[in-house]
Amino acid sequence: MKATFREYGARAAGLSLLLLVLVAGAWAQGPQTTPSIFAPASTPAKSIFGLSMFVLSITGGIFVVVGGLLAFALIRFRERKDDDESEPPQIYGSVQVELAWTVVPILIVVVLFLTTARIIFAIQDAPKPQDALDVTVVGHQFWWEFRYPKLGIVTANELHVPVSTPGDPEPTYLHLLSADVDHSFWVPQLAGKTDLIPNHPNETWIEPQQTGLYYGQCAQFCGIEHAKMLLRVYVDSPAQFAAWVKDQQQPGVQDPQAAAGRQIFETHACTNCHTIRGTAAVGSFGPDLTHLASRATLASGATLNTPEDLYAWIKDPDAVKPGSLMPAMQLSDEEIRELVAYLDTLH
Amino acid sequence: MSAIPVMPGPEPWELPSKGRVGMLSLIIGECGIFTIFVVAYVFYIGKSLNGPTPQQVLDIPIFNTICLLSSSVTIWLAERQIERGKMKAFAALWALTIGLGLEFILGTAMEWDKLIRGGLTVRTNLFGTTFYALVGLHATHVVVGLIGLSLILIFTLTGHVSERHTERIQVFALYWHFVDAVWVVVFTVVYIVGR
């Protein structure tokens, strides 16, 4: 049936074109809102990208050859209308042919395996430089805790790392832990994903080469709000990063104008779950809020960090992120307004 | 002109017995279950965060083991008796097998009673969980085997079993041998390797 072949051929051509366009378009280096694995901006992601292009070319070749033979067979050996109803010659097998098509795949597998093994060791067993930045990532239902042990910083949901240049390589090594269930850290432009498993610490590393904001999210189903456990990674220039670090190392801002809100925070159950350094709040079940106002989003990316969104979040977290573990605190509207005013001072 | 042979050949057409293949398949499946429990046990050796350790609380159940493994011998002897149609001897050996199996279960129950009083339960620690799960899984299979053995004994004593049931008896005995073989593995893993 010619239609089958034409239709199939058109579909195949169209798809390859689409793939090429996507790949080419995604080749644009640098951060983008589409977290494409074909737009790597960090060393491990680039290694993976190179390997994937190699594998794609081999599998693409196999597809063209075998698919082509199949398509050809369908046309060449179809039953014709004027057929004489006789049976074609029955061929039961051929040792030579079968041997050939066993050996060739074995060879292909050998090549693929060796190239793959090389990259596995290159990424997983990359020697860690002395001055690499250490970040401990703790996965929670449904937010990310980031600790910089050597810098004395604790923050949440938005990761800041320094950019790495050939002259000044600055990889960031992530130590991955979980406080509850399985999670997975995935920022496609920066690295492949690695899981956060309770009682099973993991390590991964990134080495971003372009500044900007990279998107990712949790990639291992962790419960009801898995979909909104988003990630933002800010790759900063050295100056930006130093400024950010200095800022984060400070205790919480004590703006006298926001005293009322701070009072509310410290005398309500907020302190059971949240920490604001420099205050009486030392809870660790929820994110550290010491520098909440320096973050662009709330609730692990579920909403933007504007006063209106913060108000809505405190008033009824379940309406913003149903199933999140923050309870509605049953505060009055006035109390929440003052609270928001206070939290907005925490730069 | 047709050149096809039209009469069935005189060669015998023999196929394996359904019962045997079925029971062997069941045994292979059961091995799958036991393997996972054994792997879990072995993996968690030494990983308990607290609580009694095997060295502290486990006594090697030598007598129980001798009883259970002997029951494999007695059931094998019983099979030989029924092959020859010696139903009285068969019944006696069969009953002896049940007795030995019962002793094993009672012994296990006593061991567990002692352990529980000593503070080791399923929820105590990893050792407790994996121990009771693995030994318990095996004990369950022994109990099922005992039920089957008892039913067969009842049928024998009421005169319903005869020499022509030899093959079925052999198939059932396969299950019993399997249960004993598993005990060898469990015993080694729990009382020798794990201690």
Next chain:
Amino acid sequence: MADQTLPIGGILDITPERQERLTLLEWLHGWVVTVDHKRLGVLYVVYGLFFLLVGGAEVLAIRVQLAKPGNHFLSPETYNEFFTMHGTTMVFLVGMTIVFGFANYLVPLMIGARDMAFPRLNAFSFWLTAFGGLLLYYSFIGGFGLYGMGSAPDVMWWAYAPLTEKAFSPGHATDYWALSLIVMGFGTLGTAINVLATAFCMRCRGMTLLRMPLFVWLMVVVSGLTLITITPLTAAQVMLTIDRYLGGHFFDTQAGGSAVVWAHFFWIFGHPEVYVLVMPAFGIANEIIPVFSRKAIFGYPAMVAASVGIAFVSLGVWAHHMFTIGMTSVGNTFFVLSTMMVGIPTGIKIFNWLATIWGGKIQFRVPMMFCLAFLFQFLIAGLTGIMLSVAPWDWQLHNSYFVIAHFHYMLVGAIVFNIFAGIYYWFPKVTGKMLSETLGKWHFWLFFIGFHVTFDTMHFVGFMGMPRSIYTYEANRGWNTLNMIISIGAFIQGIAVLVFAWNMVRSLRNGKEAGNDPWDAWTLEWAVPSPPPEYNFATDPEVHSRRPLWDLKHPDDPDWKYE
């Protein structure tokens, strides 16, 4: 010269058909108490097709939810229940049931036997399976759910610990998942035992193991594999239940237990399971492709060896589902190698099918069309599988929509397509009526187009970083249009399935009479009337080659000369 016109004595049944009229109750009773492998096979397949519709409905709801970012069609809780149930349903209540249903119906007929080895065990296995499925679905209304919408499982079909531990899943959702699957597992075990005993012990005279139809071979391999595939899952689920109800610590990370151990145990089941699902599909293709190419299968011994090889190697690849969980580089490398190795016998099969078609006379009837589409789709699925076996690339692709695209290419593109092929091929034998070719072609093209619209696109949205198991996604990620396209394709497939259902209903009533052998095929089931009498064969057949009916129809050129 022999005066027997049929070298295989007495296959043609000359008993006149009984014309009994049964009351509805008698008819139902007959179906409930049956131990006839043919009826049980039909029950399995009907059960599976029903749940295909249910699982399909679940996924259509999912696709409506995902068609736009930030949609509110399904709440997060319901969405999580739906995708968990969709996966669990499709694997266990559709895949396993239909596959073993085909086996039940065809294996005894293909080997010239009267029934399965253990007919009562057969019936018991079916009803266990059926009950397990109903228990699973009862969860929607039973139990006290944590968030409403009943208590359907909502932990992903692989139910990773410790999310499934009591601390994080206090309701009964996980229990329904574990218990219903344990029950169904015993049913599957029973059927596997039956298939093995039947194939080894009840073949007709002359049918050596190497003369069995390839479908039977594949069911033998699959049944053997099932014995050591389902049982690890049962074991792990028992352990999970001990954790949840007896305070055990198998997967309790707070007490030193390991979440990774659950993953290992689950995938030790989970990977061979997909071969349990796909190899019968190969078996169906092995029967259909030769008949509609008018050629014997190319390389029968190699096909047998490849199937056995796949079964063995598939036992050693499971951790390729765990490349991101934090195994050592050596561990990862081992599983890369084993996974790539399993691609070799699988690839060989494609070549054998290609060689079967080559030089043949291809008839584009509906069963063959589904099988040809299978060949292309299986090729692509295998290649994306190779991509996923490359661990570093998998670190990007794992848990993304690329993986979903890959395994749906396998599950739908290979397995469901072959199931459709098999139904079109054997429906005449089972019912005595032909399915409509016209409606069949509508079914095929709609399903083919819908399938590709959905699953081809899905690969790309995976490349663009979209993870799975998410009830919604951000609007600025660039995934919006592709998701809409995927959803549209899903609905096209839904329409195709409805056309298929209509075809079956209509053909049961008004279909063309099929006769014994509408396709001019070569295996023993085509020697008996359609539908076959309860006893299958009037006298025990005797065979001398792999294609007994070919020998019958071509007495001057029989297969046994060449085998």
